Amino acid sequence: MRKDRRSSSARRGWQGCLLVVGLLGLAAASLWLLWHFRDRLIPGPPPLAGKLLHIHAIDVGQGDSYLIVTPEKKTILIDAGPAEAGSKVVAFLRQQGIAELDLVIATHPHADHIGGMGYVLESFKVKNFLDSGQEHTTLTYRRMLEAVKKHVGRLTLAQAGQKFNLDNGITLSVLGPRQPWLQNVSGSDLNANSVVVRLDYGQFSMLLTGDAEDETEDRLLTDGAPLQVTVLKVAHHGSRHSTRERFLRAATPSVAIISCGATNRYGHPAQATLDRLRRLDVALYRTDLHGDITLTTNGQEYRITPTRQVAASELWRGRQPDTANDSGDEMPRRRAG
Ligand SMILES: [Zn+2]
Numbered sequence: 001m002r003k004d005r006r007s008s009s010a011r012r013g014w015q016g017c018l019l020v021v022g023l024l025g026l027a028a029a030s031l032w033l034l035w036h037f038r039d040r041l042i043p044g045p046p047p048l049a050g051k052l053l054h055i056h057a058i059d060v061g062q063g064d065s066y067l068i069v070t071p072e073k074k075t076i077l078i079d080a081g082p083a084e085a086g087s088k089v090v091a092f093l094r095q096q097g098i099a100e101l102d103l104v105i106a107t108h109p110h111a112d113h114i115g116g117m118g119y120v121l122e123s124f125k126v127k128n129f130l131d132s133g134q135e136h137t138t139l140t141y142r143r144m145l146e147a148v149k150k151h152v153g154r155l156t157l158a159q160a161g162q163k164f165n166l167d168n169g170i171t172l173s174v175l176g177p178r179q180p181w182l183q184n185v186s187g188s189d190l191n192a193n194s195v196v197v198r199l200d201y202g203q204f205s206m207l208l209t210g211d212a213e214d215e216t217e218d219r220l221l222t223d224g225a226p227l228q229v230t231v232l233k234v235a236h237h238g239s240r241h242s243t244r245e246r247f248l249r250a251a252t253p254s255v256a257i258i259s260c261g262a263t264n265r266y267g268h269p270a271q272a273t274l275d276r277l278r279r280l281d282v283a284l285y286r287t288d289l290h291g292d293i294t295l296t297t298n299g300q301e302y303r304i305t306p307t308r309q310v311a312a313s314e315l316w317r318g319r320q321p322d323t324a325n326d327s328g329d330e331m332p333r334r335r336a337g
């Protein structure tokens with residue numbers, strides 16, 4: 001009898017232990033599941049209501065390409081990436097259901113901005129083409145001019161002060177370049193005279209700076225250009241030669257987007273530029289890490305949807321140039337790219 005009692009209490013002890021181990025295991029598994037699927041379990045903000053403006057930073061590798069689609073489907077393409085990204089840009093536009101482009105802007109004639117332009121001009125009806133007006137000696141530039149002549153017919157020169165009224169009160173204002181063009185700058189004159197535009201929709205605004213140089217930023221500040229914005233398309237792929245402190249103090253963006261390639265020999269984005277942006281406490285997005293990035297706004301609030309999530313440790317890490325010339329310039333004193 002005593003033996004039975006002993007064995008049954010031992011059994012109960014074992015059962016208790018197993019229960020505790022089981023419960024602990026269950027708790028650990030639940031915690032793991034909660035952590036693993038936290039993004040799906042924690043509901044994100046509700047979708048935006050109202051008339052929506054979409055801005056897409058297309059991942060074109062080392063280069064720039066931005067697509068703007070207004071609520072009434074007005075379409076603007078700013079740069080078309082390098083030649084090897086031309087088919088990607090065309091496919092991206094088709095995915096968005098785009099059949100024609102109201103305005104195409106070539107910020108400046110470097111190949112990482114206009115290389116894909118020929119594909120775009122052959123694939124879509126383009127109503128207006130805005131160019132920096134700067135001439136370049138390359139075959140890429142000559143081919144773009146030929147394609148504009150053949151497919152668009154005419155080319156409009158960008159000049160600070162031009163304003164495009166889109167729909168729902170949305171405006172696209174040209175802030176640069178202006179005459180006389182910047183010359184003999186410390187970097188590239190072609191970069192320095194990039195077309196700089198400002199997009200406004202209600203309380204939302206965005207500045208797209210092409211490959212602006214330090215001198216471009218100084219001129220915009222001297223000109224008293226409206227620089228304060230919600231979102232900054234960081235100049236020149238995050239190069240250390242622009243996006244200076246004084247310019248950032250005027251722009252005070254909440255969000256910064258950098259277009260650059262996952263493999264680029266220029267060392268874009270530079271750690272110094274990332275550090276300057278980080279001190280501003282901006283939300284940073286990079287096409288080399290996030291892939292295609294879509295920004296949606298109703299003129300009051302905005303949402304940003306990247307293709308991939310990126311850890312903060314990776315996000316704020318700059319790249320190193322492959323050569324001593326971190327500007328990537330092929331010719332002396334000229335910074336290309
Ligand atoms: Zn560039």
Ligand SMILES: [Zn+2]
Binds near residue numbers: 110
């Ligand atoms: Zn450039």
